[in-house]
Structures are given as C-alpha cells and as structure tokens.
Amino acid sequence: MMISLGPYASFIVTSYAAAAIVVAILIGWVVLDYRNQTQRLRELDRSGVTRRSGRSAVDTP
C-alpha cells in the first residue's frame, strides 16, 4: 500500500534516500577497505615479510 506523504513528499523521500546512500557508502567503504588490507597483507606474506613473532601476517579469518 502507498503511504501518503503530503505536499512535501520529495523532501521526505530525499532525506530517506540520502540516508540510505550515505549508509551504503559507509558499508561499501568498510567492506572494500577490509578486502584491500587483507589482500595487501597476503601479498606481503607471500613476499616473505613476516612479523617478528614468526607467525604469518594473515591470521585473520
């Protein structure tokens, strides 16, 4: 069913849409950044740079 938004529908829709977009960007940033960093860690690991403790650099799930 449609919710009636009155004469200022565009303002309300824009607000909700903006919030959705910004939140989506935040989620995207967090996810991509995670991929990026784990990727770089794996590359460093492969090139033989490890932390002093001798463990693998990638010990995250």
Added chain:
Amino acid sequence: MTLIDLANPTRFLALSARVLPWLAAATVILLTIGLYQSAYAPDDYQQGATVKIMFIHVPNAWLSMFVWGVMSVASLGTLVWRHPLADVAAKAAAPIGASFTFLALLTGSLWGRPMWGTYWEWDARLTSVLILFLMYLGLMALWRAVEDPSRAARAAAVLTLVGAINLPIIKFSVDWWNTLHQPASVMRMGGSTLDKAFLIPLLVMAVAFTLLFVTLHIAAMRNEILRRRVRSLQMMQASRIAFSSDVGTGSRQENASKGAA
C-alpha cells in the same frame, strides 16, 4: 609501536570476527522495525508528513555528537593511558561521525525548507553543528596528512578534546539563544514531551542507528588495525632491517601488555 600494536589488537581482531555478524544482524532487524514504524507513524497536526524526516534527522543529530564523545574518550585513552587501541578507535570513528553529521545537516535543511521556509539559516544550533562537521573533516584531513599514525594520533587526540567543548554548545544552544530550531523535547529534564506515536519509532530508530554505528565502527577499527600491520610490515621491508635479534623482545612484550592492562 610495531609490537605494541600487535599485542592486544590481535585479540581485538579475533573478538571482532565473532561479534560482527551478530551486531550486523541486530542492526538490520531493528532498522527494519524502525523503518516500518516510522512509515506508519501518524502525521503531525502541525508538521504533516514532514515529521517523518524526524526519524532520520534526530538519530543522526544525536549520533553526530555521540561519536565525537566516543572519540573524546578514545583520545583520553591515547593521551593518558597510551592504550594501543585508542587511536585506532578514534581514527576509525571520524569518517562515520562525519557521515552522520552530514546527514543531520542535510535532513535538517530538507526539513527546514517546509518548516521555516529556508534551507539554511545562520543560527546557533545549525552553525555549531556545521562547525562540528568542519572539525570532523579537519580531523580526517589531519589523519590523512600525516603518515606516522602514532604522531597523528596524539595531535588528533588533543584536537578532539579541544573540540569536545563544542558538544555542550550544540546541545544547549537552543536554550542559550533563542533560535529557529526547536528546543529539546525528548532528552530534557522532566521527561519527554513528545507523543508516544512519534517517540517509540524515534527511539527504535535511534537505537538502530547506534547499533549501526557500533557495527561500522568495529569493522572500521579492524580495517585500521590491518592497515597499520601492513604499514609496519612495509616499513620493515623498506628498511630491510633484520628484526630477528630477539634482544629485548621479552621486555617489549611485557611493556605492551602493561600498556594494555
């Protein structure tokens, strides 16, 4: 910093991997409920349907201040206790806080147009929020501009604490100066004056957004820890220093965990 960063952040990584799915699930559920409730909330007799903007505007406005508060606590952690996770927390929070502040500003202006007849007015509440936004951006710029994270952390911490003075100004600006913006009706002395029909969805949305913040924050902290790990590995690679000599490792570990305690 190398080891100090690795000592208890490692535990944090393990922990975050466990709690993140649950947090994300809870956020989605609450957000769904909140959105549903706000969709079917009645129109306000004065504001009509535009009152629906409130369910976005107010949680974001609250969070914009809350996040700065979180950052201030983290800054104390950096300066006073030199806690290794503190600057990670502060750095990770800034972009999220800036986003919420941006949303508060945007939805506020969108609400202002029908209500006050203008998108923007230079009054105390609006201005102090704008200053908050600028300070978020300034902090982010500072973090980006300085490569050495521990150096940036301490400077950012000082600045964050100084900026915290802005929080009471935002909160009480409506009381101190008579502004366009309406005074507090939910969080005020002597109980809320808001009708239940609006109050409940508002609170649900507020909790949902807070959960969203916590989720994003933990995820961003995890990324930040990984980024620092990458950096210190790259530094080692760059300087090709054999970090193999184990002299002093023991005391360093000890020191690190002491710092964490």
Added chain:
Amino acid sequence: MNGLKPGQMQLSGRGVICVRGSREVFSGLDFEAVSGEAVAVTGRNGSGKTSLLRLIAGLLIPAGGTIVLDGGDGDMTLPEQCHYLGHRDALKPALSVAENLSFWADFLGGERFNVAESLATVGLDHAADLPAAFLSAGQRRRLSLARLLTVRRPVWLLDEPTNALDVSGQDMFGRLMRDHLARGGMIIVATHAPLGIESRELRIGGMV
C-alpha cells in the same frame, strides 16, 4: 642510596629501548655514568647516539626500560639537571650574541651570570653585539657552548660538540669539559672524533 658517597651521582639506564618512526633503533641497552666521568657514545651513523642523548634528556620517550639519576637533586627531574647541546644551536639570528646568551642565562635560572666573561671564555667577546645571524658555523657552536656555563647542571649531554670548532676551539672546549668533570659533573658525549679528554666508551650498534 645505592652505596653512593655523598655528592656522588650515578646515571644509569637499564634495558632501554628506543623506537623511532615505528622502527626499533636499539633495545635492551644498559649503561651507566658516575660523577667526574665522561662517557663517549660511539657507533656508526644511524646507530642511535643522538637518540640515546635525547632519551636521557627526556626529549624522547623510551619504549621500554628505565633511565634514572641517583644522588642528584631530588627536587628536580633528570632532564632538569641536564644541559643538552644538540645538532641545532638554539640561537635566534635576530638577536645579538650577548642577547642570545643572556636570554638563556635568565631562562635557565642562572643568577649572577656574567655574560661578557663567558663570551670571552668561548672566544666571542669581540662579537658580543653582532646579530647571531652574522656568525660563522664555528662561532655559532662556540656561542652554544657558552650556554653550558650559564647555570651549573651536573649532567652534560653533548651531541658531536666539536663539529665546526677549530683547533683552538677544541682546546678551549676540552678545558671546559675537564673543569666540569673536576667539579663532580658528568658528561655523556656522542662523537666520531677523538675528544681530547679521558673518557669511557659506550658503543652502541643499533640499526644502520
């Protein structure tokens, strides 16, 4: 107190770790120095000599370990009992030689300090009224040496102090150091050149 004779002081570091720019410079460093003794810190370029002096002066914070001064003035922290002479001269080009020196004398708390006399000691009496901007490298160095005379402090931390000094300047500086040691002072000096005074060597071998 640690079996020190009265008036005797001992500076000691235990397991000192130095981290700069997220790289470990040295770790587990032990050292000590007592009154009347000069310790020459030596090591390759980048081994951490300057860093060690700055750690003692409180200008860097150790990532681990402790540095303490026993037998000093209990009211004062270790840095407050040190004179630090670094690579940089702490001179203001716009002020005259005498103004520069008397500022430090006032700021560091040297009462009844005779500016003209100390300038004569370091061989700058003829230049007292010149702006410091007019000084040559060696003259600048001499002026900062004069700072060591403004107020008596037991510990001198000197970072390559003889750089830019000519032969007579090095002699003069040798005399200053010997006087200081004779009065029960203590000198920690990072250097690559022979010092001209008797000293114990502390070799550090941090990163290159």
Added chain:
Amino acid sequence: MNGLKPGQMQLSGRGVICVRGSREVFSGLDFEAVSGEAVAVTGRNGSGKTSLLRLIAGLLIPAGGTIVLDGGDGDMTLPEQCHYLGHRDALKPALSVAENLSFWADFLGGERFNVAESLATVGLDHAADLPAAFLSAGQRRRLSLARLLTVRRPVWLLDEPTNALDVSGQDMFGRLMRDHLARGGMIIVATHAPLGIESRELRIGGMV
C-alpha cells in the same frame, strides 16, 4: 690559454676581497687550484673559509678581485661547473631518500643516473624508501654526498664535509674524493679535521 694542457683546468683567484655584513672578512686573497688537486682551506673559526667557497660558487659577490676557471667548459659559468656542499643539506624531509636524490639528479641534469647504485655507494641503500625526516645527522650528510655523484662537475666545493660522518663514512668519502681527483677533478674543501687525502693547504687568516 695560460699554458694549460688540454683537459687541464685551473681555478685562480686574484686579490679577492670579501665583505659580509659590512665587515671585511679578508682582502687581497690569491689562490689557485689545478685539475687533480685538492686544496684544503683552513683557518680559525670565522676566518672566512665558508665565505671563500661561497664566493667561488657565485653565492656571494666579491667586493673586489676576480675568480676565474681556465680550461673548463666555455659554455658554462664557473658556478655551473661546481658542486657545492654546504653546512645545510638541501634535503626535503617530506620526500623519501630516493626521491630527494633523484630530484637533484634530474634537476642538475644527470642523465642515466642510477639512484640505487649511488645510494649503495654512500651506504644508504637500506633507507631508500624512508622519508628524509627519519635520517640521522650522518645519514643526511651521506645523502648529500650522493648528490656529488649525480652529474659530473669538475669543481667540488666542500664545506666541512666530514662533519657527522662516522669512520667508515669518512673512508667512503675519501674514496669518492680520490676518484674525482683521478678523473681530473678539482676539490676545494674547508675543514678543521684531517682529510684522509693528500692536499695542499690554503690558510686564510681573516678576522676572528
């Protein structure tokens, strides 16, 4: 041409007068240097060694007298044929070691210049990617020595180049200078310390 052999060069100053800050530093100074020769400029602090080097480099204008280079590249002025290594390092802290060096290589016109190799020569290969802000005093000095290798220039003007260098650094630098002289270069070096290469002394005794 002054009876110089082909490929032979001669730098000569006649009656050079130097005035700084309206005070005369030295006057009537005569000197010369030929290819393959190192001239050590010595003198007390403030006698005008640095000033002399800067006069030759065209960074000061003589109040009298002439300085000419015979037998050099006729297309170029004297300063353009000099490498000048002063007290200051001409390094940008924000750039990495390699970036600093390759900037000077590009700017000074060194084609086919191998940055990594020169860094290895001066013992900084391990630090190539570090920001120059992270370097110790001696490492900075080594990096500026590497600048001498970017492009071949016949005249090296060095102002206390061994300051802050450790023993191995001084050896390395001695080798660099010997190579340069062997290839027909010329070195004018102001110094208080022994140089480690054979040199002719030019003593100046200007004002104190």
Added chain:
Amino acid sequence: MTALAALIRRDIRIALRVGGGALIGVLFFLTVVVLMPFAVGPDLAQLARLGPAILWLGALLASLLTLDRLFMADHEDGSLDLITMSRTPLELACAAKALAHWLAAGLPLIVATPVLGLLLNLDMVATGAVALTLLVGTPALTFTGMIGAALAVTLHRGGLLMAVLVLPLSIPVLIFGVAASQAAITGPLSFGAPFSILCALSLVSLVIGPFAAAASLKHGLD
C-alpha cells in the same frame, strides 16, 4: 618568574625585529581595511555596517598569518628542546609565548583601530566598541591559534592544514566579537550579552590554550 619574563622579553624583541615592528602590524591592518572596499564594493553605508566585521577579519587574518610560526621557529633551531627540559612548566612557557605574541602583534592593532575606524566611516561609539571587543577578543584568537601552532610543530605541517584546524575554533570568537560591536552600533540588541560571552570565550581559551598546546608539544616529542 624571571624565566617567563625572559621568554616574553625575548619573543617580543624578536617579533619587533623580524616582524618589522609594530608598525608593520598596523600597516597590514590598514592594507586589509583598504582592500575590503574593493572586494565588497565602495558603498559607504554598507561599509560602515560591515566595519566591525572587516576589522575583526583583519585581526583574525593577522593572527593566522603570524601564529603558525609561534613554535615552529623555536622547534627548528632547537630552543623548544631546551624549553621543554627546563624547570618552567611547559604550560606556562606556552602561555608566556602566546602573551608575547599578543603584545607584539595584537596590541598594535587595537591601538590602531581608531584610525582605521575613521577610514571605515565608523563613529566614535562604534570605534570604541570595536576596539573594546578587539581588546577582549584578540587574546582568545591568539590562545586558540596557539593550539594550531603547537599541532603544526607536532605534525611537521603548517600552512593550510593549520588554518583548517584552527579556524573552526576561532569562529565563535569572531561571531561574538562582531555581534557585540554591531550591537553597540546599530542594535536594539544589547551589547552586554555577546560581550560577556566574548569575555567568557577569552577566559576559557586562556586556560585551555596553554594546556592543549603543551599537551600537544609534550606528546609530539620526537
């Protein structure tokens, strides 16, 4: 005490010699004031209305332009190391430096205000009001700007980054400074309210500035 007095004396002396003396400060102020009509148009009535704002902007600008070197020079020549090591608490030393800066750079501006007021077509009362607000408000600019100056040292950064970090902090000072002056000139609104807020801001910054600056310097040790 002698230590702080010596620091203040030295800093003022350097400022007067290097900055070219108080005259340069006034000249700068004058230039800004002369510049503004070109930017905003030469309408006299409007100029008078904007007068206090222009004077305040000039003061803000002067502090931005000179403050970023407040600690940088001492850092670069190593003086800051010795100041940090000394018995004088760093907070007090910071406050002394800021005070010296204000005396050398801020005070001349205030003294010059009456002359500039003439140029901007302000009447006596208005000029007096602006001078008074500047007297009370410029210390706040200096003492908040000091935080940025200390950060500049810590971060090895200067220029625009500093301005970006400091400007938001000085916005409130500017608002109330201009508001108080405007109130004195046109206002049905009272002069007292914004003026007392301005005083409060100044007092707060007098306390917070030195502490924040000292904290930033201490934690930025390297």
Added chain:
Amino acid sequence: MTALAALIRRDIRIALRVGGGALIGVLFFLTVVVLMPFAVGPDLAQLARLGPAILWLGALLASLLTLDRLFMADHEDGSLDLITMSRTPLELACAAKALAHWLAAGLPLIVATPVLGLLLNLDMVATGAVALTLLVGTPALTFTGMIGAALAVTLHRGGLLMAVLVLPLSIPVLIFGVAASQAAITGPLSFGAPFSILCALSLVSLVIGPFAAAASLKHGLD
C-alpha cells in the same frame, strides 16, 4: 626542460604531502566561506551579493597563507643555493615553482567553487562566472605573491611584512576579479571588460613575477 619538470614535480609532491593534499585546500576554502557569514551577518540576499567577493577573498587568503614559505623553505635547507648555481635560469626556476604552487594550491580551490557557490546561494551562471574569473585570476595572485615570497627570503622576514608587500600588488587582481563576477551576476555592466583586464593582469604578472622574484633572489645573495 627535465630540470624544470623535476622542480615542478618535487614541489607539487611536497605541497601535497606537507600541506596535506589538495583536499585541505578545499576544506580551507570551505571554512573561509562558512566563516564569512558570521562576520558580515547571515542575511542571505546580502550573502549572495557578497558571494564572489567572499570566494575571491578566500583565494587571496589561501595564497597569502601558503606563499610566504615558497622560497623560504628552499632557502633554509640550502636548496636555493643549488638552484641558483644551476644551469637553469633562475627566472624559469621561479616560474616553475610558482606554477607548482598554483597547481597544488590554486587549482583545487577552483574545482571546489561550484560546491561553495551552493552554500553562498549563488546560481549556476554566477558560480560559473566566479570559477572562470578565479581560473584566470589566481595565477596572477600566485605570480605577484611570488615577488613577496622572494623579498621575504632576501630580507629574512616573513609573516606580516610579506603580506603588506604583496597585498597592494594583488588589489587590482581582486578588484577586476570581483567586478567581472559581479557583472556576470547582477550587472548591466558587461562581463567582458573587467574580465579582459583580469586576463591582461594575469599575463603581465606571469611575465613580471618570475623576473622580479629572480632579481630579488639574486641581489639578496648572502
């Protein structure tokens, strides 16, 4: 050519690292724009009228705040000695440095203008006009400012003195920049006339700036 390219590349790199990148420039501009309404009062219509002036003042400010270090840093670390000695004519080297400065500090401002126009309530045409005048005019600010920067090195003075020297030179640029933008917005007056004067000013400064700066540096040898 490689020498100049290397110089430009290096200076841009340093500016981006030390100044914190182009983003900081934009952020600074934003802060200035936010600041102005406080100073001149929040009247939206008046703001829109003052819009171009505010944007121009922001650009002027940004150039003042960053330019004084243009040669100072190179002077202090001795790079300037080597640049003076090199085969590259000093005039060209100066021009290259100014160009690098403009690319790193000026260009981002122009790119950001549209966003700021929104805040100042400017319409599309007005924003476009301001951006265009800034594009043409900011090089003039940089290249005249360069003269002041060179004098600052020669005189061992910075800060306000340099501002006092530079500001009068930049007044004409400011006048015609604002005039052209105003003309495009309100004007019965034509956009073309002031705009072409602005172009001429820029061209002149492109020629005069490097020569004056190089002359000042050469004569200031010490």
